Amino acid sequence: MGRNRTGMLEFAVLGLLHRTPMHGYELSKQLNLLLGTFRALSYGTLYPCLNKLYSEGLIAREDYNAQASARPGRAGRSKIVYRLTAEGKERLQDLLVESGPGEWEDDEFGVHFAFFGQTRADIRLRILEGRRSRLEDRLEGVRAALARTAERVDSYTLELQRHGLESVEREVRWLNELIASERRFQAGPQMAESHTDRGSEKESF
Amino acid sequence: MGRNRTGMLEFAVLGLLHRTPMHGYELSKQLNLLLGTFRALSYGTLYPCLNKLYSEGLIAREDYNAQASARPGRAGRSKIVYRLTAEGKERLQDLLVESGPGEWEDDEFGVHFAFFGQTRADIRLRILEGRRSRLEDRLEGVRAALARTAERVDSYTLELQRHGLESVEREVRWLNELIASERRFQAGPQMAESHTDRGSEKESF
DNA sequence: TTCGTCATGTAATGGGTTACATGATTAC
DNA sequence: GTAATCATGTAACCCATTACATGACGAA
Numbered sequence: 456m457g458r459n460r461t462g463m464l465e466f467a468v469l470g471l472l473h474r475t476p477m478h479g480y481e482l483s484k485q486l487n488l489l490l491g492t493f494r495a496l497s498y499g500t501l502y503p504c505l506n507k508l509y510s511e512g513l514i515a516r517e518d519y520n521a522q523a524s525a526r527p528g529r530a531g532r533s534k535i536v537y538r539l540t541a542e543g544k545e546r547l548q549d550l551l552v553e554s555g556p557g558e559w560e561d562d563e564f565g566v567h568f569a570f571f572g573q574t575r576a577d578i579r580l581r582i583l584e585g586r587r588s589r590l591e592d593r594l595e596g597v598r599a600a601l602a603r604t605a606e607r608v609d610s611y612t613l614e615l616q617r618h619g620l621e622s623v624e625r626e627v628r629w630l631n632e633l634i635a636s637e638r639r640f641q642a643g644p645q646m647a648e649s650h651t652d653r654g655s656e657k658e659s660f
Numbered sequence: 661m662g663r664n665r666t667g668m669l670e671f672a673v674l675g676l677l678h679r680t681p682m683h684g685y686e687l688s689k690q691l692n693l694l695l696g697t698f699r700a701l702s703y704g705t706l707y708p709c710l711n712k713l714y715s716e717g718l719i720a721r722e723d724y725n726a727q728a729s730a731r732p733g734r735a736g737r738s739k740i741v742y743r744l745t746a747e748g749k750e751r752l753q754d755l756l757v758e759s760g761p762g763e764w765e766d767d768e769f770g771v772h773f774a775f776f777g778q779t780r781a782d783i784r785l786r787i788l789e790g791r792r793s794r795l796e797d798r799l800e801g802v803r804a805a806l807a808r809t810a811e812r813v814d815s816y817t818l819e820l821q822r823h824g825l826e827s828v829e830r831e832v833r834w835l836n837e838l839i840a841s842e843r844r845f846q847a848g849p850q851m852a853e854s855h856t857d858r859g860s861e862k863e864s865f
Numbered sequence: 866t867t868c869g870t871c872a873t874g875t876a877a878t879g880g881g882t883t884a885c886a887t888g889a890t891t892a893c
Numbered sequence: 894g895t896a897a898t899c900a901t902g903t904a905a906c907c908c909a910t911t912a913c914a915t916g917a918c919g920a921a
Binding site for chain 1: 773777819823831834
Binding site: 667669701702704705738 | 879880881882883884888889
């Protein structure tokens with residue numbers, strides 16, 4: 456047993472700190488941007504989490520009582536900059552590679568996706584496909600329930616369900632595009648121009 | 661002071677029981693269908709909630725030890741059917757009429773919307789408009805953040821944010837349609853026929 | 866000088882899930 | 894008879910929010 460219920464927060468923190476060291480306040484903003492659409496979080500959550508990661512040796516702190524900084528601008532306000540330790544990096548790698556059923560859920564998927572840039576291509580594909588089949592199950596369930604109850608329910612409830620259904624359908628289409636583009640990339644990795652403006656050159660991944 | 665943090669669950673339970681008395685298990689399925697897209701919940705949450713509502717006198721229980729049923733076999737399986745008391749109905753009315761800023765959030769909005777069929781027209785409009793402005797604020801925030809960080813971030817993160825943004829934009833369009841249709845209805849209740857295909861008979865409320 | 870925002874935390878509280886525990890009924 | 898699902902609950906735990914508490918910096 457002993458499966459880690461990990462907490463996506465720790466994952467997200469490790470992922471962000473791997474990109475670049477940061478202090479808590481900044482981290483919190485990044486996090487709210489990163490997970491923004493999925494979920495927000497507050498200081499009451501973040502700081503205890505940082506303490507925990509620190510006590511587990513996954514991150515290291517560095518105090519900035521900025522005497523050191525020649526900057527006259529921001530003198531000594533106490534900032535604590537965190538960075539990943541070797542153990543932290545190892546741990547992050549383990550988390551990145553996880554792609555079990557738990558990883559198809561909303562939160563988990565969101566965080567995993569956010570760090571796809573650091574994830575192996577085969578894992579990316581597995582997660583995208585898992586997510587898709589997860590959503591398809593959900594669709595089936597809701598459609599069945601809807602068909603059963605449809606005529607017996609007021610139109611607002613119905614409208615709510617219809618809208619929910621369409622949201623899920625839309626995400627499935629999104630996933631289809633992403634999966635196609637992942638496959639295209641894995642089939643022929645010869646080139647993939649980063650242009651990223653808008654439209655549909657998902658090949659840039 | 662004394663603002664109720666109410667818990668949307670209690671609201672949803674009262675709302676469902678107002679439509680028709682039910683026992684816990686059935687309630688749980690209805691609830692998961694009703695809030696389905698928004699959130700699921702488990703027995704560990706529901707039963708304690710029912711007990712609480714009962715102890716507050718908002719709902720009444722009725723045991724079904726199905727001797728009554730034609731089946732003479734064993735003492736029937738114990739089902740507990742719940743129905744709203746007078747106090748419960750009163751309480752539900754209070755909740756239905758609430759339309760403060762808290763009511764524009766995801767969960768709150770979902771539950772309120774699900775019971776729009778029992779909500780006064782002016783309140784419906786207030787909630788829809790509040791929700792919309794809530795989402796518009798969110799859009800602005802995300803867009804700003806996106807503009808600030810856009811070029812400094814890998815394309816997966818960007819794609820995630822773009823998709824999130826589009827989801828919100830889509831919900832705003834949905835709300836626009838609903839608001840328009842509510843206004844049409846309030847302006848001239850004689851008829852509000854228009855496209856919106858299956859959604860248009862809001863007059864039935 | 867006052868206000869906004871940067872910056873870090875703690876304590877109380879709440880809401881929820883998971884796993885556990887039990888047993889009846891229905892369909893195969 | 895056996896599996897699925899109906900049906901009800903409890904206890905342990907986890908994660909997160911809210912409100913509280915503190916304080917320094919930059920700009921108006």
